[in-house]
Amino acid sequence: MDPIATAQYGLLAASRRFEDSASRVARMGVEGENVDLAAEVVQQITAKTEFSANLAVIRTAQDMTGELLDILA
Incomplete structure (x- = not known):
């Protein structure tokens, strides 16, 4: 299981969620358009949080890989 690939997919999904809401x-x-502004704000905040969480996964995976390479060197 590749955490970076999984996080990249999560970034894409969060980005799409935000774009759809916007x-x-x-x-x-x-x-004729019935938009619930409160629900859309919640969607956008959720997408922002998901995006940040997936970025943290990528950073952590990169840090762990760096540490492993340092140990093996």
Whole structure:
């Protein structure tokens, strides 16, 4: 299992979630569009948190790989 690849997929999913929410908010004033602003804010905050968590996984995996290489050197 590759943690960096998994985290990259998580970054992509979080990015898409944020983009979808932002698109819905942008259509908020259009007639016939029913947008729950509070729910969209929650979606965007969740996406931001998911993005940060996946970045932390990548940083940690890189740090662990660096430490392992230092031990083996």
